Amino acid sequence: MRLKKDQKAQAILQAAIKMFAEKGYHQTKITEIADTANVAHGTVYTYFKNKEDLLYNMISKLWEKLSLTLEEISNNPDLDPLQKVQKMVDAVFDVFTSDSKLGLVVIKEHNQLRKKGMDASVGEYEHLLNSFSHTFEQGVAEGFFDPTIDPDTFLHFVFGGLSQLIHRWANDPRSLNIQKVKEQSKYFVQQSLIKG
Amino acid sequence: MRLKKDQKAQAILQAAIKMFAEKGYHQTKITEIADTANVAHGTVYTYFKNKEDLLYNMISKLWEKLSLTLEEISNNPDLDPLQKVQKMVDAVFDVFTSDSKLGLVVIKEHNQLRKKGMDASVGEYEHLLNSFSHTFEQGVAEGFFDPTIDPDTFLHFVFGGLSQLIHRWANDPRSLNIQKVKEQSKYFVQQSLIKG
Amino acid sequence: MRLKKDQKAQAILQAAIKMFAEKGYHQTKITEIADTANVAHGTVYTYFKNKEDLLYNMISKLWEKLSLTLEEISNNPDLDPLQKVQKMVDAVFDVFTSDSKLGLVVIKEHNQLRKKGMDASVGEYEHLLNSFSHTFEQGVAEGFFDPTIDPDTFLHFVFGGLSQLIHRWANDPRSLNIQKVKEQSKYFVQQSLIKG
Amino acid sequence: MRLKKDQKAQAILQAAIKMFAEKGYHQTKITEIADTANVAHGTVYTYFKNKEDLLYNMISKLWEKLSLTLEEISNNPDLDPLQKVQKMVDAVFDVFTSDSKLGLVVIKEHNQLRKKGMDASVGEYEHLLNSFSHTFEQGVAEGFFDPTIDPDTFLHFVFGGLSQLIHRWANDPRSLNIQKVKEQSKYFVQQSLIKG
DNA sequence: AATGAATGAGAGTTCATTCAT
């Protein structure tokens, strides 16, 4: 019974991810989500407080996952700072492309959320920034990275760049070779970070 | 009445920019735009076909401007490819920050528009990509740029990066020193482009 | 100057007739009438109180004309009752088809008006009924017409029949030969009226 | 809930018939229909696609009924042509007066609909014409009816006459004795049809 | 007299959410 319950919630969440990715949050109707999940639309409200809660739920899940991964990388004593950053870029790609629909939703709606009171979700994002900052500072301290770089600026720049590429790819996967894009991205990051 | 006509259209457009930037396109009501512009809501429809026309109008204006500027830079024979790219980054910052609200709208809604049939606007974007691609190829041909870089990937990466930074800044101008951010961005671009 | 004034009012009225006939009263916009008449839409209100006044104006004009004609026929001492009725049918056809657009408007909107307070127009209609009733009674008295016929019922029946035919014809003049239709109508009327 | 569903749709339809009959289609607001039916205005859209669908629904229902009845009469081998026509007039009266409000709506809006793309409804009307034409031709062939009569003209004439009478009666039932009107109408039809 | 920019009441329609079953 517990499993059943979770299954229905999952079905609804997956349906919501699919529809939000395809049409965007505001353009998706609760009815469409319910139809896709093969439940009555009232049932959505049994598992989720409201439409926004559905969005929040999926987004925070992804951020949590990414945030955790980045923290692990950041704390791994076997990697040097450059290796860590490379692995972080890999992680971003992996998380966002493992469920490309979900990744698309997060990228699409992320900036909308920042304005609203979705603090938990935004909190995870800030947490993720810290993991990188920490690694960056380590890299500077150990002489790997260019100390004139502002880590915040760099981070937003890279995050924006990766987002845009993933967005393109998720919308039309055949237009970009995601593996190549990943390698190129890592190269850009490396070139920008290491001391000239 | 002499100047008035254009002035009122401008007032409405400015009000729309302000509201779209603050709340997003879908969250903004026509009534709010009219109130902000101090006109009756019906007046909006005297100057613009509908809500979407309002969005299209402001966005295409900015793209046209940027597209033209990038083309000029691209065709300037007095600049070498690296200088051109640097100037292009400057131009992006200048256009998007000269009217920070408008820039915010364009960045916020750009990906939504790609889905819809706003072809003229999207056309300008493609045009802009061409100017850069051309310059990049020139740079590779002249031995300035790393030929292993895929220009499309690089362009989207940089565009995403700049968008993200400008978005941050426009939302909260005091959180980032835009001049510093611009210099840093140009540095990242340069480091990524030039031959290792 | 007096002529000029009348000309403009006429142009507007003709434009209104044209548009009302083609699209119906409610479907016609003041702007369309003004455009058709080549005046600014504000000018319409210089000559007519409002949109309904425009309708009233054209309708009452036709009723007046018809009402007058029927009265003349009714009072003509040189005609016997059957001849009078035949001439009345002719007159209805002539009035409604002389300006087929106007006829169409009157037929289309007549029943709408009865509900509203367009008493003058409705008054003309009642006046017209009287002319017929009078002739009918004369016909009965003189032994021409079947006394079991209720003149009111007969009149509405005939008026409805003629309206329907004229409506058909005005909408698609090539679908009906109006002369033939007129002759047939007169024949139906005669057959119904005269003593079996 | 068992019967409820249909009952509510019926209540809305009846309310719409009432309002359309009283004020006409264009003059009736969805809110008024909903108020009359004692439902929220949104509920109207649970059962009907839109306002026009409501009109179409009621009109096509009546036409279908009449069209079927006339066909049956037309195909009845036990009746001679004159009896058939008499029964057809009876049928028209019966259908239009059984729900006088609905009849009024159909008569009022019928000509509006012909202009629009309400093909199904118009199709039924054409079907109805055929039943009559068939009977008329039979009557001519069997020597009952006057062969100089054009059946199309006659049909439109009669349909117009009946419509007008029913319209009058539906608007003010006390002004006309509907039974008398029916008998008179049948008499007019008979006199017009049979050989002089 | 003529204009057309400005107005704003008002209409149809949508859809997230509720709740009786």
Added chain:
DNA sequence: TATGAATGAACTCTCATTCAT
């Protein structure tokens, strides 16, 4: 728990009418 009928706030857009010029 699941349902889907019912709700009504909210929103975009229309257009007859007014009035400053």
